[in-house]
Amino acid sequence: MKHRPVPARRDQFVQFLELTTRWSDNDAYGHINNVVYYAFFDAAVNQILIEAGVLDPVTSPIIGMVVETTCTHFASLKYPQRVEVGVSVEAIGRSSVRYKLAAFGAGEPAAAAQALYTHVYVDRATQKPVPIPEDVRAVLMRLQPA
8 A cells, every 4th residue: 555645844845935826726626726736836946046046047058847746735725825835955966956845825834735846957959968057056955955
């Protein structure tokens, strides 16, 4: 029998970013549609990299491409609601990084959903893997738990 994951706690994350749900995020069942969680996670990772000055989504010659994701849901989020996305880096390789991410309802101690998310860094023009640039690597290293 497979072991059921438990919701992540806030102390497992190095940085948090606040987002808000939108009216269009709700699905027919009255909660945030599961695809929206991936958008939350993607927005959080990219916001950190952009704010650190190591990513320009339009002009950076080396970019991170998502190659693998998983997401486990524990509780529903709704509109309107503030969402706090926890971000940590689990592993850094030569050309890849694996993030641990979680979406928390504002102030909630346990994650509503959590994910693993892998970026492989590629040359934008060739789409071939390249080593993670040193400035990006430095930002990623700061996101590793102590």
